[in-house]
Amino acid sequence: MLNVTDLDLSINGLPILRRVGFDIGEGEVFGLIGESGSGKTMTAYGIMGLTPVGTERGGSVLLDGDNLLQHSEQEMCAVRGRKIGMVFQEPMTALNPLKTIGDQVAETALVHGATDRSEARELARDTLERVGLPSARFPLERYPHELSGGQRQRVVIAMAIALRPRLLIADEPTTALDVTTQAQIIQLLRKLVREDGMALMLITHDLGVVADVADHIAIMKDGEVVEAGEAMTVFRTMTHPYTQRLFEASGHVPARGERGADTTTQLLEVRDVVRDYPLPRTTLFGERRHFRAVDGVSLKIGRGETVGLVGESGCGKSTLTRAILGLDRIQGGSILLDGDVIDAEQEITAGARRKMQVVFQDPYGSFNPRHKVERLVAEPFHLLEERPDRDERRARVETALTNVGLSPADADKYIHEFSGGQRQRVAIARALIIEPELIILDEAVSALDVSIRAQILDLLADLTTRLGISYLFIAHDLSVVRAITDRVLVMQDGRIVEEGDTDIIFSSPQHPYTQTLLAATPSVDRALARRLGTGGPVDGA
Amino acid sequence: MLRYTVTRLISLSLSLIAASIIIFFVIEIVPGDPAAFMLGLNAQPDTVAALQRELGLDVGPVERYFRWIFGILQGDFGVSYTYRTPVSELIADRLWVSLPLAIYALTLSTLIAIPTGVIAAALRGRPTDTAIMGVTQLGIAVPNFWLAMLLVLLFSITLRWFSAGGFPGWEEGLWEGLRALTLPAIALALPQASILARVMRSALLDTLSEDFVRTARAKGLSRAQALRRHALRNAMIPVLTIMGLQFSFLLAGAVIVENVFFLPGVARLVFQGITQRDLIVVESVVLILVFAVIVVAFLVDLAYAWVDPRLRHQQ
Numbered sequence: 001m002l003n004v005t006d007l008d009l010s011i012n013g014l015p016i017l018r019r020v021g022f023d024i025g026e027g028e029v030f031g032l033i034g035e036s037g038s039g040k041t042m043t044a045y046g047i048m049g050l051t052p053v054g055t056e057r058g059g060s061v062l063l064d065g066d067n068l069l070q071h072s073e074q075e076m077c078a079v080r081g082r083k084i085g086m087v088f089q090e091p092m093t094a095l096n097p098l099k100t101i102g103d104q105v106a107e108t109a110l111v112h113g114a115t116d117r118s119e120a121r122e123l124a125r126d127t128l129e130r131v132g133l134p135s136a137r138f139p140l141e142r143y144p145h146e147l148s149g150g151q152r153q154r155v156v157i158a159m160a161i162a163l164r165p166r167l168l169i170a171d172e173p174t175t176a177l178d179v180t181t182q183a184q185i186i187q188l189l190r191k192l193v194r195e196d197g198m199a200l201m202l203i204t205h206d207l208g209v210v211a212d213v214a215d216h217i218a219i220m221k222d223g224e225v226v227e228a229g230e231a232m233t234v235f236r237t238m239t240h241p242y243t244q245r246l247f248e249a250s251g252h253v254p255a256r257g258e259r260g261a262d263t264t265t266q267l268l269e270v271r272d273v274v275r276d277y278p279l280p281r282t283t284l285f286g287e288r289r290h291f292r293a294v295d296g297v298s299l300k301i302g303r304g305e306t307v308g309l310v311g312e313s314g315c316g317k318s319t320l321t322r323a324i325l326g327l328d329r330i331q332g333g334s335i336l337l338d339g340d341v342i343d344a345e346q347e348i349t350a351g352a353r354r355k356m357q358v359v360f361q362d363p364y365g366s367f368n369p370r371h372k373v374e375r376l377v378a379e380p381f382h383l384l385e386e387r388p389d390r391d392e393r394r395a396r397v398e399t400a401l402t403n404v405g406l407s408p409a410d411a412d413k414y415i416h417e418f419s420g421g422q423r424q425r426v427a428i429a430r431a432l433i434i435e436p437e438l439i440i441l442d443e444a445v446s447a448l449d450v451s452i453r454a455q456i457l458d459l460l461a462d463l464t465t466r467l468g469i470s471y472l473f474i475a476h477d478l479s480v481v482r483a484i485t486d487r488v489l490v491m492q493d494g495r496i497v498e499e500g501d502t503d504i505i506f507s508s509p510q511h512p513y514t515q516t517l518l519a520a521t522p523s524v525d526r527a528l529a530r531r532l533g534t535g536g537p538v539d540g541a
Numbered sequence: 542m543l544r545y546t547v548t549r550l551i552s553l554s555l556s557l558i559a560a561s562i563i564i565f566f567v568i569e570i571v572p573g574d575p576a577a578f579m580l581g582l583n584a585q586p587d588t589v590a591a592l593q594r595e596l597g598l599d600v601g602p603v604e605r606y607f608r609w610i611f612g613i614l615q616g617d618f619g620v621s622y623t624y625r626t627p628v629s630e631l632i633a634d635r636l637w638v639s640l641p642l643a644i645y646a647l648t649l650s651t652l653i654a655i656p657t658g659v660i661a662a663a664l665r666g667r668p669t670d671t672a673i674m675g676v677t678q679l680g681i682a683v684p685n686f687w688l689a690m691l692l693v694l695l696f697s698i699t700l701r702w703f704s705a706g707g708f709p710g711w712e713e714g715l716w717e718g719l720r721a722l723t724l725p726a727i728a729l730a731l732p733q734a735s736i737l738a739r740v741m742r743s744a745l746l747d748t749l750s751e752d753f754v755r756t757a758r759a760k761g762l763s764r765a766q767a768l769r770r771h772a773l774r775n776a777m778i779p780v781l782t783i784m785g786l787q788f789s790f791l792l793a794g795a796v797i798v799e800n801v802f803f804l805p806g807v808a809r810l811v812f813q814g815i816t817q818r819d820l821i822v823v824e825s826v827v828l829i830l831v832f833a834v835i836v837v838a839f840l841v842d843l844a845y846a847w848v849d850p851r852l853r854h855q856q
Contacts, residue, residue, distance in 0.1 A: 050758055053666075074763070081761030088759075093752040096771050098849060107770070108760045143850040159760055 001026045001199055002047070002167055006059035009039075009046045009223075016042050017223045019059070024167065024216070027197040029190070031214030031231065033204060033246070035449035036420070039223040040203045044169045048086060049076040063166070082112050085160030089172035091153035095144040101128065101155045102140025108162040127158045130195075131188060149313075150181035157188065164196050171203045178312040178476060183520040186213060205449060207250045208479075208522025211235060211531075219243050235528055245451065251524065252454035253483040254461035267338055267437055267470050268301040268324070268356075274332030275319050293319040295494035296333070301438065304464060306471040308481035308502065310517065311491035317474050320491075321442050324472070325358055338437065354383040357431035361443035364423055367415040373426055374411035377401065380434045400429040404459055421452030428459065432469075440472045445480060457484055478521045482506050490514045542853045545846050553839045560831040565606045568824050574598075578818040579622060596622060609824070618825040623817045628825045631810060636829075638708055639799075639807040642722050642729070643791035649730035650737055651784065657734070658741025658780075663768060665746060673738065680735025689728035689801040696724060706803035725802045729795060733787045740783045744776035751775070777848050785841035789834040 002024040009017035017039045024030040034040040045051050047061050049068065061068040063083060071079065080086075088094045096104060105124035109115045115123060125135050131154040144152055153173060160168055170189060174182035190213055193200045204210055210217055210231070217235075218228035219242065227240040238244045275294035293316045301307045311317050322328045324335055326348045335342040340352035357380065360366050367376050377397045381387050388396060398408035404425040415423060424444065431439050441460075445453045461484065463469050475481050481488055482502060489499040490513065498511040509515045576592040577584065593599050597608065597619075612619055618628035661673040697705035703724050711718045748754065749772050757767040796808035807826055814822035846852040 048759060050755065077761050077763050079761075080759055086759040088752060088756060090752055094756045096753040096757070096775070097851060098774050099771075107757075107762075111761050111766065143854070145851045146854070156756065159756070 001064055002201075003062040004043075004047065004059070005062070007043065007046055007061060008056075008058035009042060009051065010056045011052060012054040013056075015223065017046065020046075020220070020223070020225055021059075022216075022218045022225060022228055024199050024201060026166075027193060027199055028215045029193060029200045029202060029213050031202050031204065031210035031217040032220065033207065033210055033217060034220035035205055035246075035451060037222075038220040040220050041171055042223075043220070044086065044171050044201070044203055047169065048080055048084060049073070050080075078112065081108050081160070081165070082114075082163050083166050085163075085165040085168045087153070087156050087160050087168065087170040087173045089175050091149050091156055091176060094156045095152055097144055100141050100143055101133075101138070101147070101158075102142075105140075105155065105158045105162055108159050112163060114163060123162055124158070127162045128155070130192070131155070131158045131161075132184075133158070148181075149177055150185060153177065153181075153185055154188065157185075157192070161192055161196065161198070165198060167199045167201060168192070169201045169203070172205070173202075174209065175204070175206070179478070179520040179522075180312065180516060182209070182522070189213075206522055207247065207450075207524050208527060211524045211527035212522060219246065232528075232531060235524070247524070249450040249454040251479070252450075252457060254454075254457045256461040256465065256484075265303055266300050266336075267303050267305075268299075268472070269336040270297060270299045270320075270324065270333070271335075272296045272298055272333035273320065273323055273330050273335060275316070275323055275328065276331045293494055294323065294330075297491070297494070297496055298333075299489055299496065299499070301470050301472060303437070304468040304470055305487065306460075306464060306473055306485045308485035308488040309472060309474045309491060310476065310478055310481050310488060312476060312517075315491045316494040317491055318442060321358070321440055321472075321474060324440065325356070326353070350383045350385070354380075354434055355436055356438040356440065357434070357436040358440040358442060359424070359427045359431050359444040361446055364415065364420075366427060367423070369415055371414075372411065373397075373401075373413050373415065376415065377411070377426065377430045377433055379430060383434060396433060397429075400433040401426075403432060403463070404429045405455070419452075421448050421456065424448060424452075424456060425459070428456070432463070432467075435467065436469070438470045438472065440474070442474045443476070444473075446475060446477060453480065460484060478506075478517060479523065490517070542846060545853060546843065549839055549842050553835055556835050557832060560835070561610060561828055562606070564824055564827050564831065565609065566602065568820055568827075569602050569605075574818075609821075613825070613828070619821045621814075621819055621822050623814075623819045623822075628822055631822065632807065632826060632829060635805055635807040635810045635826075637711065638722075638805055639792060639795065641718070642725055642795065642804070642806065643788060645719070645722055645726040646729035646733065646791050647784065647788050649726055650734040650787065653730065653734040654737035655741055655780070657738040659745060659768075659773070661738065661742040662745035662749065663765070670742075673742075677735035677738050680731050681739075683732065685728050685732050686797040686801050688731060689725065689798050692724045692728055693801070706801070708804050722804075725795070725798050725804060728798050728801075729791055733791070737780065737783055737787065741776065741780050744779045745772055748772040748775040774848060778845060781841050781844050781848070785837050788837050789830075792833055793830045 004023070005021050007017055007020040008015070020039070020043055022030070032040050032043065042051070046057055047068065049071065051057065057069055059069070063079070068076065068079065095101070102121065102124045105127055106120035109120040109123050110117070121140065124140060128135060128138065128140070133151060133154050138147070138151070144155070147155065168189070173189070174185050177185060186209060189200060189202070192198060202210065202214065214231045216229065217231045218225045219240070220226065221242050227234060227243045234243065238247060273294055274292065274296060276290040276292050279289045279291055297320060299307065309317050309320070319328070323330050324342065326342045326344050329344045337352055338355055340349065342348055342352065374394065374397050377400055378393050381393065394411070397411050401408055401410055406422065406425055406429065415426065418426060427444070445456050448456060457480070460471065464471070473481060473485055485502045487500065488502045488505050489496050490505070490511065491497070492513045498505065498509065498514045505514065506518065509518055574589070576589050576596060576598060580589055580592060590599070597605065609619065616629060618632065620626065621628050621631055624631060657673055661670045664670045693705050696702045703720060708721045709717050745768070749768065751772070754767050754771050757771045758764070762770065793808060795806060796812055799806040799809045807830070811823055811826045813819070814826065
């Protein structure tokens with residue numbers, strides 16, 4: 001139905017795609033896999049004709065034998081939304097905040113002149129119902145900000161499928177969502193494919209998702225398709241070395257040496273911590289109500305130990321992190337770091353601050369773009385009583401950079417000169433430079449590609465082995481937590497619902513919430529076992 | 542929405558009270574006794590004292606403040622020290638010139654700026670955009686009094702379409718009044734329009750690169766449709782902010798343009814009041830201007846809520 005042949009694409013003369021080719025059959029799920037910068041999103045835009053100014057396209061994109069590349073912009077407007085629908089990565093920003101969801105779904109029909117106004121409204125109501133937003137609970141008059149991320153993604157899907165297109169392109173549709181929501185959205189997409197006989201082009205970096213649903217897959221690297229074919233065959237054979245590397249990296253377990261985690265002496269001790277946020281007053285003089293974000297949480301981290309904290313967005317893990325860092329006041333309980341009390345209300349001594357450092361999810365946002373890496377990495381030195389002189393400072397920055405696998409010469413660069421993975425290394429180097437005893441990693445590898453993530457995990461494991469550093473590893477991605485932690489705590493609605501050794505929790509979770517999380521986590525191995533066991537794509541719906 | 546309006550109204554009243562206190566006491570500490578000023582250098586001390594009593598200057602500042610405020614609440618702004626006429630009449634006369642002028646100028650500025658900004662954003666990087674950016678840069682750089690003089694040179698002296706200054710009064714008819722205000726309004730509007738057009742352009746460019754515009758394009762909307770239906774309203778928030786600020790400026794800051802065109806406006810009244818130590822006029826006009834600014838800010842807040850449902854639903 002869709003035949004992409006020798007698709008070349010360049011922007012202002014810079015080649016982005018080279019001879020990309022694949023076919024998608026009617027009602028088929030096609031997985032397009034690649035890391036960031038591989039050109040998978042640009043392939044989708046190339047098909048849709050939504051490329052930036054200065055783009056040249058070559059080759060052919062046949063939709064039912066009709067070459068889309070020869071269509072005028074006006075003709076493409078008639079194709080987009082009617083024959084090909086598209087769903088994007090970021091549901092929080094993909095909807096117009098000033099228009100109701102009903103209007104936005106109805107617009108798809110109106111703009112194609114398919115229906116009149118009242119019919120378009122009926123269509124919007126039916127379509128929202130089909131994507132799991134029945135108008136009884138989600139009236140058409142709702143605005144996007146009144147919906148959660150998963151619900152907004154359902155609205156975006158409704159807009160894309162309202163006119164029952166032949167093909168739905170979903171570009172990382174679940175990357176920004178929690179695992180349980182991700183599972184629901186994937187299930188919804190499969191249901192729609194089955195009901196409408198629509199083909200689905202699923203673009204993702206997550207092999208687990210693709211392994212579960214795709215009939216055919218293609219793997220892209222640097223603007224080219226390196227391997228393509230029937231999903232099960234590709235997963236079994238993996239002829240191309242890049243495919244093999246990608247698979248290894250996605251399930252990568254860092255080799256952790258004899259750590260000798262000393263769990264008898266506690267480094268961090270969090271006892272019954274409570275963190276309340278005041279809610280806005282509902283009446284002028286009424287009692288102020290509070291939202292309890294962290295509710296009596298206790299945890300311990302021994303020296304050299306790596307502890308994982310998992311939970312979905314809004315469960316309170318970031319709030320807990322801020323309390324441990326002494327950034328926010330707590331309303332109950334206590335936090336002890338190596339004997340020092342951490343309490344935002346009292347002054348936290350430089351001595352205590354020196355013992356812990358933090359690495360956040362977005363490495364770019366946490367650096368001042370105007371400073372050189374040397375200055376950025378040397379920042380924590382102000383916590384030391386005796387600050388190193390210039391030469392020593394330089395030497396220590398270089399050592400820290402070398403420790404994280406960068407070169408000493410990188411100290412003279414600016415942060416924008418680095419890739420995402422390299423920036424995260426700089427962030428870790430900055431955390432390491434004053435040799436803290438605890439590093440808190442708040443979703444520190446979530447935004448990274450699998451191969452870079454594997455490198456960072458190796459680096460972290462190596463640092464524990466060599467320097468005996470402890471980690472509090474906060475993540476929503478359970479497979480990563482499994483690979484790197486000794487113990488894991490599962491957090492839900494501000495409470496720790498289950499904790500224990502990582503192996504035990506993952507092999508026999510006790511709490512229903514942990515079981516749900518684990519079941520929702522995409523896993524290549526599990527998907528393959530299931531599909532090979534029944535000899536074909538399994539319908540999980 | 543009701544809740545939002547009520548909270549805005551409460552904050553509006555509090556601002557007004559705070560402003561009246563600040564205005565009164567700041568002007569009170571300005572050196573120079575109005576009575577002594579009015580009577581000249583050779584006045585006898587007892588004559589000055591008598592005049593002070595007559596003007597109500599013999600009591601303490603706190604009492605004077607309350608007299609002033611209660612008077613205003615009853616529509617009595619007091620009597621001008623120099624003109625010896627009720628301040629309320631003075632101000633009312635002048636507002637009938639200044640308010641229409643400000644509205645006229647703001648309307649012109651908006652009518653010019655919004656289409657210009659939209660065109661520049663839609664044709665980003667093309668020659669039209671470059672030309673618009675150049676002209677608006679010039680518009681910001683040119684001071685409005687100089688522009689005013691050029692307009693007088695061209696339209697009054699050379700072409701003789703408009704009079705060079707003065708205001709005949711609204712009794713002469715709407716058309717005559719508007720005619721007299723046209724050149725001053727243009728002189729005020731063009732620099733403001735330049736600023737507003739640039740704000741419109743950059744706000745629109747920001748929203749055009751938002752994800753939801755891409756979503757709209759994926760639904761099958763053309764570039765122009767996506768701009769009109771999705772980007773434009775989202776770009777209005779910064780434009781409304783600037784429009785609110787500009788209106789306040791046009792009302793109070795037109796003093797030079799009012800002087801160039803010899804218009805009996807509020808700004809000139811304040812200017813004269815200051816030079817003649819007519820404190821009661823200054824206080825009253827400033828209070829009224831502050832009131833206008835706060836009301837405009839309130840209207841802008843309501844406009845935000847009208848544009849953005851997230852503000853309407855704010856708890």
